[in-house]
Amino acid sequence: MQSSPLLENLIESLRCLPGVGPKSAQRMAYHLLQRNRSGGMELARSLTAAMSQIGHCQHCRTFTEEDSCNICNNPRRQSSGLLCVVEQPSDIQAIEQTGQFSGRYFVLMGHLSPLDGIGPKEIGLDLLHKRLQNEKFTEVILATNPTVEGDATANYIAELCVEQGIKVSRIAHGIPVGGELEMVDGTTLTHSFLGRREIHY
Amino acid sequence: MQSSPLLENLIESLRCLPGVGPKSAQRMAYHLLQRNRSGGMELARSLTAAMSQIGHCQHCRTFTEEDSCNICNNPRRQSSGLLCVVEQPSDIQAIEQTGQFSGRYFVLMGHLSPLDGIGPKEIGLDLLHKRLQNEKFTEVILATNPTVEGDATANYIAELCVEQGIKVSRIAHGIPVGGELEMVDGTTLTHSFLGRREIHY
Ligand SMILES: [Zn+2]
Numbered sequence A, B: 001m002q003s004s005p006l007l008e009n010l011i012e013s014l015r016c017l018p019g020v021g022p023k024s025a026q027r028m029a030y031h032l033l034q035r036n037r038s039g040g041m042e043l044a045r046s047l048t049a050a051m052s053q054i055g056h057c058q059h060c061r062t063f064t065e066e067d068s069c070n071i072c073n074n075p076r077r078q079s080s081g082l083l084c085v086v087e088q089p090s091d092i093q094a095i096e097q098t099g100q101f102s103g104r105y106f107v108l109m110g111h112l113s114p115l116d117g118i119g120p121k122e123i124g125l126d127l128l129h130k131r132l133q134n135e136k137f138t139e140v141i142l143a144t145n146p147t148v149e150g151d152a153t154a155n156y157i158a159e160l161c162v163e164q165g166i167k168v169s170r171i172a173h174g175i176p177v178g179g180e181l182e183m184v185d186g187t188t189l190t191h192s193f194l195g196r197r198e199i200h201y
């Protein structure tokens, strides 16, 4: 029994966060109430703004509240000619932290999975196709996860690039097979960028 | 570099939660954006309501949005004659889960710590003193943490009880010395309740 319905609601609501069970939800609620109410209010405002205003970039599909994201808007990145294709917005963050890449991205928000009804359209490949036709890319780097689905998705996109006569490569060395790109350390990810190999057909 | 300022704000704000570092804050933000926006909005509402409306019970000082908390309002608990003194609201929750106690509580919101300027008034002992005079308690159970400060605080309150001729006991068996009441498992806490000893002066 909690001493108040609002406290019960707060503890219950905190459990929507991944990795937060009943014990930690309770600890979080008490912590905010006792020591950091202004932090709690600030978190509420950030959540409301993010959940209601963040959509997808019209160029790369990553999360942004604008039509076009910070990365796509950057002129230095526009002139690089490199496009890196990833599965998730969090993969961008992991790659950015290596400091090895200063081109643009394309975020699939998933991977091909025909059995689940996820085809080329669902992962934005019509948009990617248009970009490959309309913009001048010198190289497309395929950084999907090294899983069966990630590899199949990379192969599919590689064919699109080859059709357009664009050089295409797959990041390679160091990523454990079956692993998640997001979880790999920076050094491994750096190696996999430097060791990328062009795909020839 | 994040793709959006609102996303950066959200990740930064999530770090006000205890135990949440940069990596898990990022994972939480992406999870909510991709899979549970309604959960994120609900959490924002719960936070706002809790942070702005929850105050302290006028009887026991625990968290509540009413003048008087759910536990103090319960007639069965009012008639029990038992009062359990704890340091934190989270200690109530731990004791409730043992199912061994059905009396009322008094929450100090800390312990005596003269060097930090925390004297009897700061932990509500004037209010406790009035309650000991005005209500008919058959026993006061001191469940402060088994630390130097918790013991000193318990001794101080024991004297108040003895002055009023009220039986007073200290929970005892099983709690590791130097430990935190909140972290103890239910069985240990049950033992320490059953094995409580009256304090004689
Ligand atoms: Zn973009």
Ligand SMILES: [Zn+2]
Pocket: B057, B058, B059, B060, B061, B062, B068, B069, B070, B071, B072, B073
């Ligand atoms: Zn109360």
